Amino acid sequence: MTLTRKSLRQQIKEILLTRILQGEYRPGDRLIELQIAQEFGTSQAPVRESLRELEALGFVESVPYRGARVRAVSQQELAEVYPVRAAIEEVAARAAAVRLAGDVGALEAEIAAMHRAADDGDLYAQVCHDVAFHRLIVDACGNRVLQEVWRSLRIEARTLISVVKTEIEPHHLADMHRPILEALRAGDGDLAGRLLRQHVEFFGELVLKGEHA
Template sequence: MGFERDCMSDRIRRVLAERIIGGELAPGERLVEMRIAEEFKTSQAPVREALRELETLRLVESEPYRGTRVREVGEREMAEAYAVRAVLEQAAAETAAPALKGDLGGLRRCLEALRASALAEDQAGYARHNLEFHRRIVEASGNRILLQTWDALGFETRVRIRLARHEPDLAHLADIHDPIFEAIEAGDGPTAGRLLREHAESFIAVHSASSPATEGA
């Protein structure tokens, strides 16, 4: 998973994804294939591929002959995604803890980078290191399907959307990871799992509270 191809379609996909995440492309906005093709000095084919891939990442949605538009990422969907993430990470941590004990260094570095970003109020950096922390745990479970499933939830983008919306106290959020790390340090998978689950689930309330179920197709 995750080789850096350099086809045109991949480049287009990356750029469009970045724009959607950055809010440059508003939800509901249309993505017209030929217009994008012109911008990238390319033809329609690579654009179509890129759009289809973005569709599987759930960043856009398209209807036959009706075109593609940026997906509305409602708070409800956000809460649902965190609920799924919660159970996945719990399961991952339960099996990953022993494996992680052997290589705590990487995880510790993540945690430190996380804290540094939090202090610097660097949202993008915080998001990146945060994701890396969690992803390492999922990866260490040794279950590739679990990792792919976790990746497919697209938290790469969700976290940044959430931070942009709610602007929470990064330093406080960073601290929450300490007990998780300690549980892993102690090789206590079940506790680490439970903490991770609670960590993820604590965001569900935040999301549900702010907006009453934005319906998305």
């Protein structure tokens, strides 16, 4: 088996990203080029390029001659994401209602998975399926630019988990998605869009409340 089907840069980038998303590297942790290069048995160059890409994606921040660190998402930034999410997901839902043509099986499955995770008390898994639900709608809308923008918001379970923690009963959280699904099933884009927007804005409010606590 070849370990080098893709470019080193690509491979290193993916490994680093996994580590960031899984919390192996914590926000603020330094990412030292030569150290990483040594670990992977490569030279500094592909590591540098990986870090640059991760920086452009917003997962890492770096200062000239002072290196790269895992970027921390501030509470304020998290709060600022929600109005943008709400606006573009509304657009996505409108378009998705048409393109799905009532085929909401995948969305059903995510809601079911949320309930199972709720039964297991696995909040992380639940938030993952929550994100997946939203992503399915975004992916169904057919607008690539919109999809790109949504991804650039880096809506990750790891970050969102703090929003719902202790605030909402898990099964209730899962059920909150059902009206949206039903509107999509019925092909009512206007309604689906409005509901999804309110849904996202609701969580935005939660973040704002959390800021004062």
